[in-house]
Amino acid sequence: MSIQQTTIQALGELFSDQASAENGAEKEAETGGEVDKSDQPRQNGIIEQDYRTKGFHLDVKISADQLVRASQILFELGYFLESITGVDWIKEEQLETDYDFSRYDFDLCRVVIRVRTPRTDPHLPTITTVYTGANWHEREAHDFFGIIFDGHPHLIPLLLPEDADFHPLLKDFKA
Amino acid sequence: MSQPIELQKDETFVLNVGPQHPATHGVLRVKMTMDGEYIYKAETVLGYIHRMHEKMAENRTYPQYMPNMGRLDYLSAMAFNHGYALVVERACGIEVPERAEYIRVITVELNRISSHLVWLGAYVLDLGGFTPLMYCFDDREQILDLLESVTGSRLTYCYFRFGGLYNDIDDEFITGTRAFIIRMRKELKMYAKLVTGNIILMKRLQGHGIIDKDMCQRYGATGPVARGSGLNYDVRKNEPYSVYPELDFDIPVNDGCDSYARYLVRMEEMEQSLRIIEQALDKLPEGPVNPEKKPKLIKPPSGDYYAAVETARGNFGIRLVSDGGKNAYRLKLRSPTYSNMHLFDEACRGMLLADALAFMGSLDLVIPEMDR
Structure with a gap:
């Protein structure tokens, strides 16, 4: 079994309580052609992407409370954390946080985990308990987007000045 | 090295290294909490050159x-050009002519050698040897x-274009590069005699700055830091791009996990880069360096x-989020030393201050790339 299948199976435990039929239907629709552009927000689930055009294999959307478990699963499968970053979807009043994972061995599989939080109150659990290196990445996401990582040991500005109270990568930021 | 003494938290003092310290090679500040000459913990303060x-x-x-790519990592700017060109080409589906791919590989590898040479000279200088610099x-x-x-x-290259290159190479460049390969092979032998086997260097590096595989995975360390810990990980092989799959080269890996292992990995990498350049010059096809069909507006x-x-x-990664407009909606730069430096705090605890600075040099830091 390829690592991609193993990862899908392992991450499947997060979505076991959801209607699997709904998941399957979504996967079919999205891999068939263009990414769904309708106003419907994307359901939680796994989408297999075309690596040649996208640059990553698995596109996983989960909710905030599943985040620590998901990173544990990936850690046990031998993934390392590449980066954590935010995207400000100001029209939808949401902040998306993307976690990029990759592997050290020759089974190439890149995984992106996306979590969406409301823009006004962005709270996520920290994954520094699993990946120690998430510390700086989370501090950076806090600097740039104001995302608050609950349980983070040292959530102070890293790249911005120590008294910074602004978040420059938010789309409504004015210098 | 295991902790030589039991460190006492209540007898510590804070030692400030940087932001203007010769050993940090840039504006990096490390707040070290010391117990005598031993490091209790080290807090890195970034952002002095954040742009x-x-x-x-x-x-x-x-x-x-594109010009911004030359200003991130001023020693390895060509590879950053390549990363940005790759992500936009992938997004827009632009094909790159074969000749351009080979020239890209040649210039990136030349740049890799020049970057390692700066590291080698500056690192040995840190350790007290002036001549190799x-x-x-x-x-x-x-x-x-x-x-040039x-x-x-000379330094902040903006050479790549989406789908091709700014300029084709000429015969003068090819003969010059071939002459350089011959020269550099001799020089590498000289470095091995002058530096690698030096007993002072070995004593200062061997057994210091231990980074194991687990630590690499927890922090996401890549590049020579990961390869010096026995991880056979190189994006050129693990996730082949450009024409690297058609070239024959090895990825040097060392199980030493210490500063000396990372030193040896980089020295071997220069030889492998010479091999890559030599083959790429032999295989260099004729043809255009820019695609015939390319969208006017990206x-x-x-x-x-x-x-x-x-x-x-x-590993330098770019995540590009596009909303279909002519500007990027979001562009994330994942820089390698950001993760590599992060493990410094954990790895340097219990080390002597002088050893910790020798360890920091083995991480090969470039601060503008870390702070972005």
Whole structure:
């Protein structure tokens, strides 16, 4: 079994309580052609992407409370954390946080985990308990987007000045 | 080295290293809590040269952002050019002519050698040996002259274009590069005699700065840091891009996990880069260096894209989120030393201050790339 299948199976435990039929239907629709552009927000689930055009294999959307478990699963499968970053979807009043994972061995599989939080109150659990290196990445996401990582040991500005109270990568930021 | 003494938290004092310290090679500050000469903990303070490159990407068009790539990692700018070109080409589906791919590989590998030469000279200088710096900068000067003749700049290259290159290489460059390969092979033998086997160097590096595989995975360390810990990880092999699969080269891996292992990995990498350049010159096809068909306006379809390349310091990744406009909606730069430096705190605890600085040099830090 390829690592991609193993990862899908392992991450499947997060979505076991959801209607699997709904998941399957979504996967079919999205891999068939263009990414769904309708106003419907994307359901939680796994989408297999075309690596040649996208640059990553698995596109996983989960909710905030599943985040620590998901990173544990990936850690046990031998993934390392590449980066954590935010995207400000100001029209939808949401902040998306993307976690990029990759592997050290020759089974190439890149995984992106996306979590969406409301823009006004962005709270996520920290994954520094699993990946120690998430510390700086989370501090950076806090600097740039104001995302608050609950349980983070040292959530102070890293790249911005120590008294910074602004978040420059938010789309409504004015210098 | 295991902790030589039981460190006492209540008898510590804070020692400030940087932001203007010669051993940090840039504006990096480390707040070290010391117990005598031993490090209790080290808190890194970043951001002294933070320029918010990611916000700049949202304010300018895709071609306008290319010069920024030369300002991130000033020693390995060509690889950063490559990473950005790759992600936009992937997003827009632009084909790159074969000749351009080979020239890209040649210039990136030349740049990798020049970057390692600066590291070698400066690192040995940190450890108290002045002479190798002079030899290294002499060799590096040859590379800079070669690259200047095709790119027009000596350091902050903006050579790649989406789908191709700014300039084709000429015969002068090819003969010059071939002459450089012969010269550099001799020089590498000289470095092995002058530096690698030096007993002072070995005593200062061997057994210090231990980074194991588990630590690499927890922090996401890549590049020579990961390879010095026995991880066979190089983006050029693990996630092949450009024409690297058609070239025959090895990825040096060392199980030593210490500063000396990382030193040996980089020295071997220079030889492998010479092999790559030699083969690429032999295989260099004729043809154009820019695609015939290329969109006038670069507008990637909405969605997100990822591309990673191997720079001299490790895995450089770009995540591009496009909303279909002529500017990027969000562009994230994942720089290698950011993760590599993060493990410094954990790895240096219990070390002597002098050893910790020797360890920091083995991580090969470039601060502008870390702070972005």
